[in-house]
Amino acid sequence: MANVVIMDHPLIQHKIGLIRRKETGTKDFRQTIGEIAMLICYEATRDLKLEDVEIETPICKTMAKELRGKKMAIVPILRAGLGMVDGMLSLIPAARVGHIGLYRDPDTLKPVEYYCKLPADCAEREVFVVDPMLATGGSSVAAIRMLKEKGCRNIHFMCIIAAPEGIEAMQEEHPDVDIYVGALDEKLNDHGYIVPGLGDAGDRIFGTK
Ligand code: URA
Numbered sequence: 001m002a003n004v005v006i007m008d009h010p011l012i013q014h015k016i017g018l019i020r021r022k023e024t025g026t027k028d029f030r031q032t033i034g035e036i037a038m039l040i041c042y043e044a045t046r047d048l049k050l051e052d053v054e055i056e057t058p059i060c061k062t063m064a065k066e067l068r069g070k071k072m073a074i075v076p077i078l079r080a081g082l083g084m085v086d087g088m089l090s091l092i093p094a095a096r097v098g099h100i101g102l103y104r105d106p107d108t109l110k111p112v113e114y115y116c117k118l119p120a121d122c123a124e125r126e127v128f129v130v131d132p133m134l135a136t137g138g139s140s141v142a143a144i145r146m147l148k149e150k151g152c153r154n155i156h157f158m159c160i161i162a163a164p165e166g167i168e169a170m171q172e173e174h175p176d177v178d179i180y181v182g183a184l185d186e187k188l189n190d191h192g193y194i195v196p197g198l199g200d201a202g203d204r205i206f207g208t209k
Contacts, residue, residue: 003178004167005043012039016160016183020198026207030083033132033160033205036182037087040158044128044180045092070154073098073125077143078115083205084130084158098122100129100143111142123151132201134162134181135194137169144174160201161185163194 007013015036019029051068054061072092076082078101085097101115119125127147131140134157144155157170160182170179185194193199203209 004171004181005178006181006184007040007043009039009043012036012182015039019160019204020196022199024204026204029204030206033083033201034087034090036160037084037130037158038090040160040180040182041088041091041128044156044158044178048126070124070126071096071121073119073122073127075100075118075122075127075129075143075147077102077129077131077139080133080202080205081129081131083201084132084160088128088130095128096122096125098127100146102139102142104138109138111138113142113146116146118147118150122147123153125152126154126156127152128156128158130158132160132205133194133197134159134166134170134179135188135192136163137166137173140166141169141173144170144177156180161194161197163188 015032018024019032049068050065052063053066055064072095074085074088074095075098076085078099089095096119098118099115102111102113105112129140129143134140140157147155156178158180162181162184165188185197187195189195
């Protein structure tokens, strides 16, 4: 089963409370989404492997730690995932950024790819897929399937708010993918919105409606 990590850090919980409020405007919403993404990224990268390297300080030679192995890629699911990218890049500035765009076919209700641009060497990278809202799980399941088809094997998923239905869908199809969640909510409503949630994350990040 996929490892689900639900954040209990007080700063993350406080900031999620801010973005849930309906009176929070676009500027504050966007900024706070970025801050939360950075804090979740801090937790989600806790298990990255380190190696010992010899360095020289202005005083003497010494051993220091350096990230070992795979380089990282951040892959936002368009469009709301874009709101999490800058916060993550503030911690891992050398990460490459790929993009996956999906829309829901109105007849089949299945996610359809309309855009996919990934780093050429993404199969060799540690990939962090980001989307603020894990609702039905349709988009994230499809996005991760696309990444696996391109050879990616080390995939993590980060979201800010998840519904139990989305977690279940991800665990069912991608048990190998770790899921980092800011808050686990109650359920989905009949329109596919997370309850209590925060509304439409994309509209609130970009000020569209
Ligand atoms: N996407 C959103 O932006 N909000 C939800 O509640 C569910 C999916």
